[in-house]
Amino acid sequence: MQPPSLVLGIESSCDEMAAAVLRDGREILASCVRGQDDTHAPYGGVVPELASRDHLRSVAPVVETALAEAGVGLAELDAVAATAGPGLVGSLLVGLSYGKGLAYRLGVPFVGVHHLEGHLVSAELADVRLVAPYIGLVVSGGHTALYRIDSEAFAPVRLGETRDDAVGEAFDKVAKLLGLPYPGGPALSRAAEAGDPSAIAFPRPLAGTPGYDFSYSGLKTAVRLEVEKRSPLSERDVADVAASFETAATDVLVARARRALRDEAIARLAVVGGVAANRRLRDAMQAAAKRDGFLAVFPPPAFCTDNAVMVAAAGTRMLARGRADSFDLEAFSRRPLGASAEAG
Ligand code: KG4
Ligand code: ZN
Numbered sequence: 001m002q003p004p005s006l007v008l009g010i011e012s013s014c015d016e017m018a019a020a021v022l023r024d025g026r027e028i029l030a031s032c033v034r035g036q037d038d039t040h041a042p043y044g045g046v047v048p049e050l051a052s053r054d055h056l057r058s059v060a061p062v063v064e065t066a067l068a069e070a071g072v073g074l075a076e077l078d079a080v081a082a083t084a085g086p087g088l089v090g091s092l093l094v095g096l097s098y099g100k101g102l103a104y105r106l107g108v109p110f111v112g113v114h115h116l117e118g119h120l121v122s123a124e125l126a127d128v129r130l131v132a133p134y135i136g137l138v139v140s141g142g143h144t145a146l147y148r149i150d151s152e153a154f155a156p157v158r159l160g161e162t163r164d165d166a167v168g169e170a171f172d173k174v175a176k177l178l179g180l181p182y183p184g185g186p187a188l189s190r191a192a193e194a195g196d197p198s199a200i201a202f203p204r205p206l207a208g209t210p211g212y213d214f215s216y217s218g219l220k221t222a223v224r225l226e227v228e229k230r231s232p233l234s235e236r237d238v239a240d241v242a243a244s245f246e247t248a249a250t251d252v253l254v255a256r257a258r259r260a261l262r263d264e265a266i267a268r269l270a271v272v273g274g275v276a277a278n279r280r281l282r283d284a285m286q287a288a289a290k291r292d293g294f295l296a297v298f299p300p301p302a303f304c305t306d307n308a309v310m311v312a313a314a315g316t317r318m319l320a321r322g323r324a325d326s327f328d329l330e331a332f333s334r335r336p337l338g339a340s341a342e343a344g
Helices: 037-044 047-069 089-106 115-124 168-177 185-191 217-230 235-263 281-291 309-320
Strands: 006-011 017-021 027-034 079-085 110-114 134-139 146-149 155-163 270-271 295-297
Touching: 006 047, 006 089, 006 270, 006 309, 017 047, 017 309, 027 047, 027 079, 027 155, 037 047, 047 089, 079 089, 079 115, 079 309, 089 110, 110 115, 110 309, 115 134, 115 146, 115 270, 115 309, 146 235, 155 235, 168 185, 168 217, 185 235, 185 281, 217 235, 235 281, 270 281, 281 295
Parallel strands: 006 079, 079 110, 134 270, 270 295
Antiparallel strands: 006 017, 017 027, 134 146, 146 155
16 A cells, blocks of 8 residues: 555543644654643542543544644545554544544545554654664553564564553652642652652562563552651652652663563663653663663653654554554554563
8 A cells, every 4th residue: 555645643542632644654744732631630630531521522623723733634634543542442432433534534544553552653753763673661651561573564572561550650649649749740750850869768679570570569559658657748758759769660660671672682772651751761761771782762752641643653654554444443441562472
């Protein structure tokens, strides 16, 4: 199939409604992201029913804004891509149904994108040197996993993943324990700047065990016990706990990524997902990259968190490989990306 030139991407897997227009799989003509922080802040976390209702109101305006910013008319679109999952099904359905409807009306191909493939492709967009084979570390609010991406045709093999909480979820929960504002990850990272990262020796979960799995629930419990011990917390306590937690949480990510790169004899790494925006993780991984001699690619922070450029980019590639979906495609809340290394 001739690769589509102008592709509209739509992302609505969680609490962001996003639309983007991409030309030739690389050139970003427009990228709009509408968050819902004000809607969910009073609850301290995303309320699925509120997220999907908000998406219903914003999907058309966000798509229209993206097209207007790109200066592209609906009739010029060659294809539409939308996230099909994993995520909140009510949220996914809004962007997916809108995307399918639009493609049907325009008579252009439609493709449903796996959210994590989108995140990984965002790193490939960020640096042309990132070519297969490479190791992909996905760190977000819902996922923490390591992949080996073997070929240009995007064939991910899952090396390991979290056994309990995702790292972003741990950031958000620890932020809540510390009384920091919603959304927790960025707030915790800001609070940590004033703290001493070695103030508290939090456990490095699964350190010293073989393999590539992660675990964050024990670390979260250790933080809770420390917070209870120190309560009421001074500003200094908050900063020190935040910095010590952030260091423990990110150390494990660096250690696991280094192990995968070494074991697989690969010298290219992509770090993607919301937590890839974290400064301490970026600095620690770049220091390791320098020491070990590998290339570490992080998308720009705005493309680490959920966006639709990654969906349009992944969709363009899938269509170029001849993969289009029927309008029967359904949203899915869970589905692993790629084959498991153990199964293979
Ligand atoms: O990829 P993303 O936007 O949504 C998911 O697919 O989950 O990731 C959101 C997660 C949240 O847990 C958020 O707290 C975290 O990424 N996050 C951060 C930072 N920015 C976002 N965590 C640590 N430091 C940051 N600067
Ligand atoms: Zn995401």
